[in-house]
Every structure is written in structure tokens, then in C-alpha cells.
Amino acid sequence: MIWRAGSDSRRRALHLSDDRGSSLLLVVFLILLLTMLGVAVLGAALGGAMRTERSEENVQSLHLAQKGLDEAIAAIYERFNNRTIDPDDLGNQLTSFTKSFNEQLGDMKGGSKLDAAAPPFYQVVSVRCTKEEEGSGRCLPPGSGGAAADYQYSLTVTAEAQVDGALRRLQQVIVLDTYPDFLKYAFGSEGLLTVHGAPYFMGNLYAGQGLRMNDAAEFIYQSVERTQKSQFMYLKPKLGVNGNPVDGSGRLITGNPQNLYYGYGPTYGSGVPGGYIPFYDKSLNGTITSAEKAVTHGLADVIDPMPAQKFVSIDVLSSFLDKVGDSLGDRSERGELAYRLDRTVIQNVYAAGQAPGLVTKLRKDYAGSYEDLKSMPPLPLEPVMPDILLQPPPQEPNPAPDAGDAAEGGTGTGIPVAEAPADPAWDEYEAALAEYQQMLETYNQEMDDYNRKIDVLGGKLATIGMRTETVKRPSSAIIDGPLVLGPNLKSIDFANKGRSNWLIVNGDLILQGNKEDAADKLRLRGNLLVTGNVEISGQVDVDATILALGRTDIRDAAIRGLKLSGDTSKRELVLIGLGPIGLYRVDSFQRLDEQGYDSAAERERQVLDAFLYTDSSASLYGVGSAFWLNGGFFSKGNLTLNATLGSTTENAAEGRLIFAEQSGLNEKQARFIIEYNDQVFAHQNVALPRVNKVRLTTGPLKLLKH
Structure with a gap:
């Protein structure tokens, strides 16, 4: 090989130059990559910040819109809640209030009196009656068709807020009514509520003066006091049509939270038994244990104190006389002054002569308002064969x-x-x-x-409330008792069940259906005022309101709600009694289906579609008997309930009752069940009693699209 001077150094120089070029490219690539990553991170950070800002703006606008709603609702509550008011004037007052309130509302800049001191980026848009009369703007009851006699109204409140371009609009409905409070509970008493054993309630309970509850049902069998160990009562929310729990349902409302006690075992006698535990106090100070909560099915977590004076009571006699006043005819045709004068006369005549004197007065001086049906023809006595x-x-x-x-x-x-x-x-x-x-x-x-006479009577009963353009009939009717519905007269079916359509029974009302033969079931559709007692037995299909001055006995009854055209649920019986109410079964030891309340067939067999109210005290039993109500039961006086779970059988030879093993059962196997029926206001409506206080209920929030 021939060596050439400088050749090796040139090669090294060329190699070095190539290495430097590659390094430069690598550095440039890394710089570009890091720049891209930095831009991406910066973009994500800026985007996140913007999203966070927008989210904060959305939250702020929602809070401010809620603040606007709260201001408007506070003004409504201040004006109406628990205020004494003539229920017939509620619609007019709401019309006046909404008109005045909306006149105060300015634009988004806060020109109204309501928003004068508030930030300019939120405002109340409007407060309007949910249903208004076209043209006049007069408030109408929702779903009513415009009858001035309805006493449940609703206001729709709308508010909005805007924060840096984020606009949110919220809406809430406020329901105002003058119905007595007892219709809003599945079970309760203005006095002391005592629950022994394990009934099952879906809805709210009311314990005005306090609650005593334990896990042992007490009953009397063969004249001997006995007990059966069971569980504590179950209280759960009512489910809505969507299957979800209804807001505000499943609560225990009490006017005396310091008088809520629970204990174990039987408790004969009065007062607070030894060993009983103050429920609410332990819940407040945090000493109630998880085990105690479990065994009492979480009741400590659903107690809501409410001052007893806020409970809107009903005066049964006054309500009865109010309905007598309504029965004289359409109030709008008679005039408000005439109605008030007549109502005063009714009050004074009843005070002087009680029910007989009042009926005599109605027949004599108000004959044009009533179809006088005299009395039922006497049933001929079949001759006895010698x-x-x-x-x-x-x-x-x-x-x-x-x-x-x-x-x-x-x-x-x-x-x-x-x-x-x-x-x-x-x-x-x-x-x-x-x-x-x-x-x-x-x-x-x-x-x-x-x-022939019964056919004529049935025909006249079916024309109560019938009015045409050419024929004006009396709006109501009077008949002397006893009025008996049974194999011969099987129905009372009003042509119209309006506010001024009533049947006054001067005496007793007896409903004798046949529970075994559906062909002999009775039909009761109307509004009735009964001066005497009420007796119900067998199957009766109902859409009725009854106010009775005497006692009520419901024995072996199957009270089934009618389902009328256009209804989504069955109707019911609302029975309000001045005297006591007895709920009995003669053949009491029925076996329950293993599915219990989940069995549609069992519900159809057992359930009574009824709201029952007594101005007296009451004692109920779901031990041998089984009672399932779709509605409610309420007493003005003390109310005591004893109930067990599962099937109960009788061992007459040994003189005792045999119960299913209680610890392995749940609420669906309860022998006493009440599921609250919130459709009663829409179904019975104008026939329900009224009070002179307005109660407000706030509905859920609704976010509107814009």
C-alpha cells in the first residue's frame, strides 16, 4: 500500500463533519417535538381553564337563578302560607297577587322593586298562575275546566341568570290549597300515635302529640289479653309513576319530637313504659347506634318536627254544614251574599234543632233546591209457611x-x-x-x-246533578233513612258529581254488597251527607265522598275504586265521620300469598280504596285480620294500631293463634299496609272539606332550555 501524506486526517475530518450534521438534526427534531408537546400542554391547559371558567359560570348562573326563585317564592310564602283566607276567594287573590307582582318586575338590568338591590345579572322573569282563563288572566285550578269551586291552585315561578354569556333559566311550581292536612298523610293522629308490631306505610305519618312504638303486637283472643313478638313498623316513600320515590315522602312528621319513644316487648297501660328509649333525642345527640337504626328500619333518619299549631285541622260538623250550604245550588248563580246568609241560617237551625230540625227546614224553606225522595218503600215481608x-x-x-x-x-x-x-x-x-x-x-x-217504586227511586238517584239547557232540575236530593243499597237497590250513581250535588240521608246509610258474588256488588258514585250511622259490608265499587254525623262500621267489606273513562288510576271512597270508625273482619284468619304486597292478585283481593277519618279515637288490628288500604286512615284523637307479619291461623282446640315466623319476613308480608293515594284531590276535588288556611307545597326545580 502506498502512503499519501494527509489522507488519514482528511478522512477523520469527513467523519467528524457527518457526526456534527446528525447531531444538529437530532437537536432540531427534539426542539420541534418539545415545542409541539409544549403547545399541546398549553392548549390543554388553556382549554381546561376555559372549560373550568365556563363550568364556574354555569354553576354561578344556576346559583343566581336559584336565588331569584328563592326571592319570588319567599314573597309568595309571606303572602299566603298559613294565612287565614276565604277558600272561595283564593283564585281571585292569586290573580291579584300575580298581576301586581309581575308589574314590579323589570328587565334584566334590575329595574323591578324586587331586583333593585340585587346584582344586575339575575332576575325573576315571571310569577304566573299555571292555568289562566283566556282573555281575563284569572287564575284557574290546574286540570279543572275552570270551575270556581276548586280549591287547589298552582303558581309557576321562572327566574334566570347570566354570567359572562352563560344563561340559565330555572322554573319551580308552588301548589296552594285549602284542604285539611289529614288528606296528605297515609296514617296519623292529632293525638298520641301508638304502633305495636310491624305495619307497613308508604307515604308520610303524622304523630301530633307523640309516638309510642314497639316490636310486639297486642291483641285479645277468647277474652284474654295476648301478645305476639314481631318487628318494628316500616315507613318508606311512596313510589311515583316512574318507579322512583316521591320527594318528601316516607317521613314522620310530629308536633312533639321530645315525645317519641320506642321499646321492646308488650306495654299494657298508659304513660311511658319503663325501658322505653327517647327516639328523637338519641338521634339528635348522635347516641343512637347503627344496630338501633337497623332494627327500627331507619325511622330516626326521617323525623321532621313541625309545630303542632301549623297542622291544619278539620271541623267535621262545620264542614258538614258547609256542604249543606253547597247543596242549595250553584253559588255563582245564587250570589255570595245569599250563600253567606243561608249558611248562617243553617248554622242556627242546626244549633237549635240538630239534624231533624235542619232537614225539616230544608224541606220547607228550600224545597226548590231538592228532589224530595221521601223514603225507601218498606220491603214486603215474605209470609212464613205455617x-x-x-x-x-x-x-x-x-x-x-x-x-x-x-x-x-x-x-x-x-x-x-x-x-x-x-x-x-x-x-x-x-x-x-x-x-x-x-x-x-x-x-x-x-x-x-x-x-216498581225501587226502579223509580233508582232513576231519581241517577238524575242527581242532571241539568240541560231546557230542563233545570234541583241540584240535590233528600231522603229519609235508612237508605239501604243491597240486592234490590244496587246503585247510587249521580249524573253529575259537582260541588252543589249532594244526597242528604236523614238517618242511616247501609251498604250491603255481596263479597262472594261479583254480580251482586254495589255501585256508589256521588256526594253524600248522612245524619246517622254508616254501615258497609260486601263489595262496593266507589267514587264517593261521605260526611257522616254518626258512627261508621266497615265489616268484611271489599271497597273497590271505580276506574272511569280517562282515569289513569282507580277512584276511592273518602269517608269523614264525626263518630268512631270500626274496621272489622268476621272471617279474619286469611292466609297471605308468599309474595305479599308484590302479588297483584293478593292486592286485588285485600286492598280497600279508601280514606277514612274519625273525629274520635280509634284502635285498629292487623293481627288475625288483614287490612291493606290504598288511601289513608287518620283520627283526631289517639290512634292505636297492632299488626303482625305473614299468615295467621287459628288453633281453636288449644285456644291460641299460630303466627308465621316473624323474623324471617319483610314489610311486603305485613297484615296491615297503607299506600298513600295522592290522586284523592283530583278525584274527589269539590266534595272534599275546606279550611280557611292556605298551605303551600314547593315542587322540584326544572332547568329550562333556551
Whole structure:
């Protein structure tokens, strides 16, 4: 190999130059990569910051819109909540209030009196009646068709807020009504509520003066006081149509939270039994244990104190007389002054002569307002067959032989022989038979006449409330009791069940359906005022409100709500009694389906579609008997309930009842269940009693699209 000077150094120089070029490219690539990463990170950070800012703006605008709603709702509550007001004037006052309130509202810059001191970026948009009369803007009850007699209204409040371009609009509905509070509870008492054992409630409870509860049902069997260990009561929210719990449901409302006690085992006697635990106090100071919460099914977490004076009570007698005033005719046609004068007369006449004097006054001085149905025709008595006709008939005597019949013992001379002597037994039998046949003929004629009269009466009962353009009938009717619905008269079905359509029963109302034969079920659809007692037995299909001054006995009844055209749920019976209410079953030891309340067939068999109220005290049992109500039960006085779970059977030989194992069962197997029915206001509406205080209920928030 020939060596050349400088050749090696040149090669090294070329290699070095190549390395430097590669390094430069690598550095440039890394700088570019890092720049891109930096830009991406910066972009993400800026985007996140912008999203965070927008999110904060959204949250701020929502909070400010909520603030606007709160201001408007506070003004509504200040004006109406718990205020004494004429229920017939509520619609007019709401119309005046919304008109005045909306006139104060300015534009987004805060020109209204309401927003004068508030930041300029939120405002109340409007407060309006949910339903208004076209043209006049007069407030109407939602879903009513415009009847001024409805006493439940709603206001729709709308507010909005804007923060740096983020605009949010919220809406909330406020319901105002003048219904008594008892209709808003599944179960309760203005007095002391005592619950022994394990009933199941879906809805709210009310314990005005306090609560006593334990895990042992008390009952009397064969005249001996006995107990059965069970569980504590269950209280859960009612489920809405979407299957989710209804807001504000499943609560225990009490006017005396310091008088809530629970304990274990039976407790005969009054007062606070030894060993009972103050429920609310332990819950407040945090000493109630998780085990105690579990065994009492979480009741400590759903207690809501409310001052007792805020509970809107009902005066049954006053409500009864109010409805008598309504029965005189349409108030808008009579005029408000005439109504008030008539109402004063009704009050004074009742005070002087009680119910008989009042009915006499109505028939005499207000005859044009009523169809006087007199009374039910008396049911003819079927004649009793005489004892002699129940026995084998005596031997009929042979006729005397003719004198010419020699072959048959005659003389053959043509001269008659003496007649055979009469048989006294036969004569008596023939006389009794003839008399009985005559009585039967008379009875059948009387029954034909009775059935004709019953048909006429049924037809008149079916025309109560009927009015046409050409024919104006009395709006109501009066009949002397007892009025008996049964095999002969099977229905009272008003043509119109409006505010001024009432049947006044001057005496007792007796509903005698046939629980075993659906063909003999009764139909009761109307508004009734009963001056005497009410008795219900067997199956009765109902859409009715009854106010009764006497006692009520519900024995072996199947009270089924009618489902009318357009209804999404069954109707019910609302029965409000001045006297006590008795709830009984004669065949009491029914077995329950293993699915319990989850069984549709079992619910159909057991459930009573009814709201029951007594102005007295009450004691109820779901131990041997099983009672499931779709509605509610409420008493003005003390209310005591005893209930167990599962099937109960009778061992008469050993003189005891046999219960299912209680610890392994749940609320669906309760023998006493009430599921609150919130449709009662829409269904019975104008027939329900009114009070002179307005109650407000706030609905859920709704975010509007814009």
C-alpha cells in the first residue's frame, strides 16, 4: 500500500463533519417535538381553564337563578302560607297577587322593586298562575275546566341568570290549597300515635302529640289479653309513576319530637313504659347506634318536627254544614251574599234543632233546591209457611158413595146415604193452605209494587246533578233513612258529581254488597251527607265522598275504586265521620300469598280504596285480620294500631293463634299496609272539606332550555 501524506486526517475530518450534521438534526427534531408537546400542554391547559371558567359560570348562573326563585317564592310564602283566607276567594287573590307582582318586575338590568338591590345579572322573569282563563288572566285550578269551586291552585315561578354569556333559566311550581292536612298523610293522629308490631306505610305519618312504638303486637283472643313478638313498623316513600320515590315522602312528621319513644316487648297501660328509649333525642345527640337504626328500619333518619299549631285541622260538623250550604245550588248563580246568609241560617237551625230540625227546614224553606225522595218503600215481608204445611199432608177423605152404587157399597135404591164424616186434620190443612196461598199472592203483588217504586227511586238517584239547557232540575236530593243499597237497590250513581250535588240521608246509610258474588256488588258514585250511622259490608265499587254525623262500621267489606273513562288510576271512597270508625273482619284468619304486597292478585283481593277519618279515637288490628288500604286512615284523637307479619291461623282446640315466623319476613308480608293515594284531590276535588288556611307545597326545580 502506498502512503499519501494527509489522507488519514482528511478522512477523520469527513467523519467528524457527518457526526456534527446528525447531531444538529437530532437537536432540531427534539426542539420541534418539545415545542409541539409544549403547545399541546398549553392548549390543554388553556382549554381546561376555559372549560373550568365556563363550568364556574354555569354553576354561578344556576346559583343566581336559584336565588331569584328563592326571592319570588319567599314573597309568595309571606303572602299566603298559613294565612287565614276565604277558600272561595283564593283564585281571585292569586290573580291579584300575580298581576301586581309581575308589574314590579323589570328587565334584566334590575329595574323591578324586587331586583333593585340585587346584582344586575339575575332576575325573576315571571310569577304566573299555571292555568289562566283566556282573555281575563284569572287564575284557574290546574286540570279543572275552570270551575270556581276548586280549591287547589298552582303558581309557576321562572327566574334566570347570566354570567359572562352563560344563561340559565330555572322554573319551580308552588301548589296552594285549602284542604285539611289529614288528606296528605297515609296514617296519623292529632293525638298520641301508638304502633305495636310491624305495619307497613308508604307515604308520610303524622304523630301530633307523640309516638309510642314497639316490636310486639297486642291483641285479645277468647277474652284474654295476648301478645305476639314481631318487628318494628316500616315507613318508606311512596313510589311515583316512574318507579322512583316521591320527594318528601316516607317521613314522620310530629308536633312533639321530645315525645317519641320506642321499646321492646308488650306495654299494657298508659304513660311511658319503663325501658322505653327517647327516639328523637338519641338521634339528635348522635347516641343512637347503627344496630338501633337497623332494627327500627331507619325511622330516626326521617323525623321532621313541625309545630303542632301549623297542622291544619278539620271541623267535621262545620264542614258538614258547609256542604249543606253547597247543596242549595250553584253559588255563582245564587250570589255570595245569599250563600253567606243561608249558611248562617243553617248554622242556627242546626244549633237549635240538630239534624231533624235542619232537614225539616230544608224541606220547607228550600224545597226548590231538592228532589224530595221521601223514603225507601218498606220491603214486603215474605209470609212464613205455617208449621202444618211443613208436615206431610193428612190423608184426604174419600167422597161419600152414591146410593145407586151397590157394587161399591151403595144401597142400589137411588137414595143417597149419609155423607162420610169430615176429617178435622184435613180441614185444618186445607184452610191453612188456602190462607198461605192468599198471603203469597198478596206478597207477590206487594213485591211487584215495591220493585216498581225501587226502579223509580233508582232513576231519581241517577238524575242527581242532571241539568240541560231546557230542563233545570234541583241540584240535590233528600231522603229519609235508612237508605239501604243491597240486592234490590244496587246503585247510587249521580249524573253529575259537582260541588252543589249532594244526597242528604236523614238517618242511616247501609251498604250491603255481596263479597262472594261479583254480580251482586254495589255501585256508589256521588256526594253524600248522612245524619246517622254508616254501615258497609260486601263489595262496593266507589267514587264517593261521605260526611257522616254518626258512627261508621266497615265489616268484611271489599271497597273497590271505580276506574272511569280517562282515569289513569282507580277512584276511592273518602269517608269523614264525626263518630268512631270500626274496621272489622268476621272471617279474619286469611292466609297471605308468599309474595305479599308484590302479588297483584293478593292486592286485588285485600286492598280497600279508601280514606277514612274519625273525629274520635280509634284502635285498629292487623293481627288475625288483614287490612291493606290504598288511601289513608287518620283520627283526631289517639290512634292505636297492632299488626303482625305473614299468615295467621287459628288453633281453636288449644285456644291460641299460630303466627308465621316473624323474623324471617319483610314489610311486603305485613297484615296491615297503607299506600298513600295522592290522586284523592283530583278525584274527589269539590266534595272534599275546606279550611280557611292556605298551605303551600314547593315542587322540584326544572332547568329550562333556551
